[in-house]
Amino acid sequence: MDLNIIWFLLIGVLLTGYALLDGFDLGLGSLYLLMGKTEAERQQLLYSIGPFWDGNEVWLLTGAGAIFAAFPLVYASVFSGFYLAMMLVLFALILRAVSLEFRNQVENSVWRNRLDIVFSLGSFLPALLFGVAMGNIARGLPLNSSYDYTGGFFALLNPYALLFGVLGLFAFLLQGNSYILLKTDGELQERAKRFHPRIWAACVVLYILASVYTYIEVPALFANYQIYVWFYAAPLLSILGFIAVPWIIKKGRYGQAILASSLIMSGLIATLGLGMFPNLVPALDPNFSLNIYNAASSALTLKAMLIIALTGMPLVLFYTIYVYRVFGGKVKVDTEGY
Numbered sequence: 304m305d306l307n308i309i310w311f312l313l314i315g316v317l318l319t320g321y322a323l324l325d326g327f328d329l330g331l332g333s334l335y336l337l338m339g340k341t342e343a344e345r346q347q348l349l350y351s352i353g354p355f356w357d358g359n360e361v362w363l364l365t366g367a368g369a370i371f372a373a374f375p376l377v378y379a380s381v382f383s384g385f386y387l388a389m390m391l392v393l394f395a396l397i398l399r400a401v402s403l404e405f406r407n408q409v410e411n412s413v414w415r416n417r418l419d420i421v422f423s424l425g426s427f428l429p430a431l432l433f434g435v436a437m438g439n440i441a442r443g444l445p446l447n448s449s450y451d452y453t454g455g456f457f458a459l460l461n462p463y464a465l466l467f468g469v470l471g472l473f474a475f476l477l478q479g480n481s482y483i484l485l486k487t488d489g490e491l492q493e494r495a496k497r498f499h500p501r502i503w504a505a506c507v508v509l510y511i512l513a514s515v516y517t518y519i520e521v522p523a524l525f526a527n528y529q530i531y532v533w534f535y536a537a538p539l540l541s542i543l544g545f546i547a548v549p550w551i552i553k554k555g556r557y558g559q560a561i562l563a564s565s566l567i568m569s570g571l572i573a574t575l576g577l578g579m580f581p582n583l584v585p586a587l588d589p590n591f592s593l594n595i596y597n598a599a600s601s602a603l604t605l606k607a608m609l610i611i612a613l614t615g616m617p618l619v620l621f622y623t624i625y626v627y628r629v630f631g632g633k634v635k636v637d638t639e640g641y
Contacts, residue, residue, distance in 0.1 A: 306605040307595040310373040311583070313612060315576045317369055321362035322433075322572060323478070323565050324623070328352040328359060330479020332399065332426025333472070334498075336419060338483060343636055344491045345419065349403065351486040351634040354626060356403070360396065361619070372608045376450055376598035377583045384444060384452025385436055388459060392429045399425025427472070434471020438464030441575055442521055446586040450593060463520050470509040474571060476502050477548075478564045484557040486634050496552065499560075503548050506567070510541065523585070524578035534577045541570030 331338075331352060339345035371378040382389060402422040406415055442463050445454045480502055483495040517524055528534045544566030551559045579585060584593040599605065 306602060306609065307599050308581075309609065310369070310599070310605055311576075311580065311595045313609075314366060314369050314373065315572065317362060317366035319569050319572050321359070321366055322475075322568050324355070324362055325359040326430075326475045326478040326568060327482035327561070328356045328479070329426045329430045330475035330477065331482055332422055332479070333430055333476055334479055334483070334495075335423045335426065337498075338491060338494055339419075340494075342415075346636045347487055347491060347634050348483065349406070350636060351482070353403075354630045357400070358623065358626065365619070369608075369612070373600055373605055374583055374593070374595070374598045375600060377593050380444075380446060380450045380452060380593060381440070381584055384454070385439075385459070387456045388432055388436065392432050395425040395428040397425075430475040431468045431472045433468075434474075435459060435464045435468035437471065437575060438467025440584060441467065441517065441524060441579070443585040443587045443592075446584070446588070446591040446593075448591060450591060450598075463516060466509070466513055466516055470506070470513050470571075473502060473506045473509055474564075474568050477506050478561070478568060481557065481560040481564045484552075485561055488633055499552050500549065503545070507545055510545070510571075524575075527578055527580060531577075537570055537573035537577050539570070540573065541567045544570060 331348060335345070335348055339348050367378070370381075398421050402418040402425060406418045406422070409415075436459075439459050439461070442461070444452055445458070447453050477499075480495050480499055484492055484499065487495065544563045547563040547566070548560065551557075551563055581594045581596065582592045583595060583598055586592045600608075
């Protein structure tokens with residue numbers, strides 16, 4: 304296995320880590336106004352992600368940094384092509400952070416309600432646009448011979464990408480609702496339990512529609528699966544997760560519900576990644592596609608960065624696991640915190 308493939312897998316791990324961890328708090332934020340009917344319930348929801356949400360976003364920064372270091376041409380093409388969309392995502396994430404930090408600084412219900420709306424929108428928009436971005440990459444981007452994006456912002460809002468966006472959104476909602484079930488109790492937990500089958504059913508329908516649409520729109524994504532049969536382990540992860548969710552919820556094993564929704568999310572990302580391999584950014588004209596070889600940094604850079612990554616990632620994993628263990632259990636509302 305060469306360094307280029309190792310970096311392809313490593314970036315996949317980083318992006319999956321971000322989707323799983325920030326996925327639950329973006330999903331929770333998107334459901335926030337729907338789930339939190341009282342001030343106490345909204346406080347409970349905010350307390351549940353208080354120790355984690357900013358640390359979760361580090362995985363996105365790490366993933367973007369890894370792409371910049373290992374595959375700079377991909378970073379340049381994708382980030383320039385998605386510039387307006389990425390600015391919208393960053394703006395939403397900034398407003399989301401501001402709303403979390405300043406919500407309780409003023410004892411005023413109007414102030415809090417407005418920041419609650421900002422928090423929910425700041426969670427909903429990134430959850431949707433991340434899926435739209437993945438849909439456009441899966442479909443293929445209009446790149447020229449210089450690997451520059453030649454389309455406009457509204458070209459990104461095509462039906463295929465929007466379907467991916469909605470699928471990604473509901474995958475985040477499933478992750479977020481599973482987290483609410485795990486961390487809350489009482490009426491709030493019961494409300495989340497009632498919503499869970501609806502979110503799960505929507506996810507299943509969207510997954511089937513996206514699979515069929517992909518077979519029609521981008522049949523090239525299935526080519527690798529005809530060569531490497533073991534690649535089918537990736538969609539099998541999602542299918543197993545979908546099958547497990549209703550049974551787990553019925554048994555009230557909400558910790559396992561997070562694991563099941565994480566299997567679904569991981570399977571979705573792995574299915575797309577393995578279908579694209581070795582491409583990182585497929586182009587509508589295959590001659591201009593960016594892959595793990597023509598877009599890569601030098602072998603020396605890949606080797607040096609791999610040493611740094613293998614040194615730093617265990618520390619990040621240790622810190623992440625430690626924080627989640629310290630702040631485990633049900634959330635209790637008191638007079639301090641978010």
